[in-house]
Amino acid sequence: YAREDTHYLLYIYDLMRLRLVNESSGDDLLLEVCKRSNEICLQLYEKELLTDSSYLYIHGLKENDLSARQLAVLAGLYKWRDGVARAEDESTGYILPNKTLLEIAKQMPVTTGRLKRTVKSKNKFLEHYLGHVITIIRNAVANANAFESIAEQLKKGRLEEV
CATH class of the missing domain: 1.10.287 (Helix Hairpins)
Incomplete structure (x- = not known):
């Protein structure tokens, strides 16, 4: 080739x-x-810096009306995806496309079977980190209170204030 x-x-x-x-x-x-x-x-290529609010600018977020729990899952998976992408020297979209990331956040699967059914297609990174991803989702759901105000601001369309 x-x-x-x-x-x-x-x-x-x-x-x-x-x-x-x-x-x-x-x-x-x-x-x-x-x-x-x-x-x-x-020209030097510099990777985008990950911040606490980076997940808020994911393409497709505004079209999905996510709850605080779903936002917590999205934030956790976004951070995980960024870490894996940097470690593997791959793009974040290759590790886990935004559409799939949002779908997992919406469904919030807490078992490996539900996660596999949610994703539907093979993803070698999800397969490899399956247990870790489930732990991230469970922890995010348990600690979703911190995302209440962000979810409200998103619903009111005031993302700039976050």
Whole structure:
């Protein structure tokens, strides 16, 4: 797959270089492209910082009217997902897509069987951390009181105040 994917890169490079040289006076365009490419390569990618309220900005949250208990589950799973993504050097969406994260938060499954039925499709990270995820959900449900005011603010559409 990788060989097939890169097979034509040198050919494309040659075509683009020739086109740049032919369409510019001297090496002006070619030097400009090399300069811009170098600047892009020097940019440092920084992962988003996880805060106590990061879960509030998940895509799809506003469309779901979540209770305090459901928000607590969402916050716990969001933090878990971020930790696993950093440890595995993967995107959070690959670890657990937002849609699935929200569905688990809405259903709040407290057994492994219910969690598997909620997710429906295979997820190797959920399978690997199944017991841990259930513990997160149970603890979140038990400690949901801290999310009451946030749930109320979300219902009133005043997320900015959180």
